[in-house]
Amino acid sequence: MKITFAGAAKTVTGSKHIVQLWDNTKVMLDCGMYQGMGKDTHTLNSEEFEEPLSVSAILLSHAHIDHSGLIPKFVKDGFEGKIFCTEATHALCEIMLRDSAFIQEADVRYSNKRHQRSENDAYDPLYSFLDVEQALQQFVIVKENEPISIAAGIKATFIPNGHILGSAAIYLDIDEISEKHTLLYTADIGRYNATLMRNPELPPQADYVICESTYGDRLHDNTIDAEQGLLNAVLHTLQEKKGKLIIPAFSLGRTQELVFALNKLDLYGLLPDVKIFVDSPLAIDATDIMRRYSHLLNREVSRFKKGTRHDPFGFRKLIYVKEQKYSRRINTLDEPCIVISASGMADAGRVKHHIYHALEQAKNTILFVGYAEPNSLAGRLQRGDKMVTIFGDDRNVEAEINYIKSLSAHADYNEIMRYLSNNNSGKVKRLFLVHGEEEVAQKFKGLLKENGYNNVVIPDKNMTFET
Ligand SMILES: [Zn+2]
Known part of the structure; x- marks a missing residue:
């Protein structure tokens, strides 16, 4: 062989x-x-x-x-x-x-x-x-x-x-x-x-x-710490800084994990009353497949489905954005909100636009939740670069750059x-x-x-x- x-x-x-x-x-x-x-x-x-x-x-x-x-x-x-x-x-x-x-x-x-x-x-x-x-x-x-x-x-x-x-x-x-x-x-x-x-x-x-x-x-932190980290980032950015929380995430897997975690936090009354956008057509399709095959997911998901909220991937504050024109509107939206968008390494996809628009304001936070190649935009921001080039333009990094490692x-x-x-x-x-x-x-x-x-x-x- x-x-x-x-x-x-x-x-x-x-x-x-x-x-x-x-x-x-x-x-x-x-x-x-x-x-x-x-x-x-x-x-x-x-x-x-x-x-x-x-x-x-x-x-x-x-x-x-x-x-x-x-x-x-x-x-x-x-x-x-x-x-x-x-x-x-x-x-x-x-x-x-x-x-x-x-x-x-x-x-x-x-x-x-x-x-x-x-x-x-x-x-x-x-x-x-x-x-x-x-x-x-x-x-x-x-x-x-x-x-x-x-x-x-x-x-x-x-x-x-x-x-x-x-x-x-x-x-x-x-x-x-x-x-x-x-x-x-x-x-x-x-x-x-x-x-x-x-x-x-x-x-x-x-x-x-x-x-x-x-x-x-x-060694990763455990999952409970990840949910606490997510909640801390939400409260700090949206309540204290009144800014936007941009989370680059893979459409498949990571996005649904974040949505489920936010759903649970909301169920416990811990989330402020803000809009949460999942801005990725692929994530919408992937979420549908996750629902179809939810019997393959863990016991916590099946327990959740038997509770007061039946859908792990849907709740009132959550808005799935399919069309590009609505995605563009989020860029100019002037209110605290959470935007989960692909790609995870921020090298492509709609999240690149969201980062482009959010990066020069200190009130915003870019929160990374997964692996990034060192040369990708996510890698450069995590490394602490003070200026990055996006779509051929130099952008100063004023926004807070944060990272949850345990959601891997x-x-x-x-x-x-x-x-x-x-x-x-x-x-x-x-x-x-x-x-x-x-x-x-x-x-x-x-x-x-x-x-x-x-x-x-x-x-x-x-x-x-x-x-
Ligand atoms: Zn993989």
Whole structure:
């Protein structure tokens, strides 16, 4: 067996790993897009990383674009195999991938215009709506925890891992005539006692592990502290400063967590009487899917639904904004309010406009609630830059920049260790750390060593490991 790390190697985005058997059968674990890498993003996503016709199947862990976003491009380039994932992941991919095609067409048009590229030099979008529709035809839904045959010699089991709705680790049983291997791909591991998601299910012992390491150097606060942090930011910004609270958030997952947390705070009478806008068409669609699959969410959500408020994602003060003209009106609205808008790294989407308008007034607060690539707008603001360029204009940073770290959808290092606790570290032949910045992965490698993992590898991009 060979494993090639074609993405998310010493980076957090662009997840794609290729498993190859002795007879050249290849399957790909995720097919994700790079995000938030500045000027390099387009080039990285345009690179050919594998001959599409040589791959038998894609096994998709979850719907986040940094894991699913290049599937339509791979299909456009000739991939004809099946794409295996859970039912909820499929439902979310329908909206996420269509949205991705839309964003790329708009971004490329803007970028070509801005850099005055001639027709010959103009960038093409990575894929179109039609490529997305074709890709969606190739999806096959699998049931959680039921092994399914993917190709000759490969069985896969999707084990829910609590990261987002539908997300799963992928466990492979590989039979190569003379050798048998098991391989665990953790994908993105969720947190324990999270706001909406159930705890990750512990995967069984594996010979080889491909493990994420986003927060391999960090311990999160618990979820209760996150809700307290959110309430503090709301009261401080809206009541004391009479300003706006802008929260950049991923449309899928983080937005619904925030809405549910605010819903609970409001139920307890703790929120001031202000408007709360969720300004993201994608978040509206994602919320509908969360409602449809709410039976997959945790016990707190089902308890809440049995109480006086039946909808975790809707209450009187909350306004979902679909149309752009209403989004623009929020920019000029002169009253304290909360705006939750995408994207989480603030590099694209409507939140960029909200930040542009709010940034030069000290009464406003920009509250970050998730991971940000260091070079993204969110990364630069969190680093403490006093001036940032948005839409080509320099903007002074007068607004307060704040951060809640515990709302992450990723396990911290203790939670990853807990997640791996069914594995006897001495029996794991190799553990590969992916999906983390190199420095973080190095620290996590040290910790894994203390726990008996003596064969930890942090692969470079395109490195191939052979058993
Ligand atoms: Zn993810």
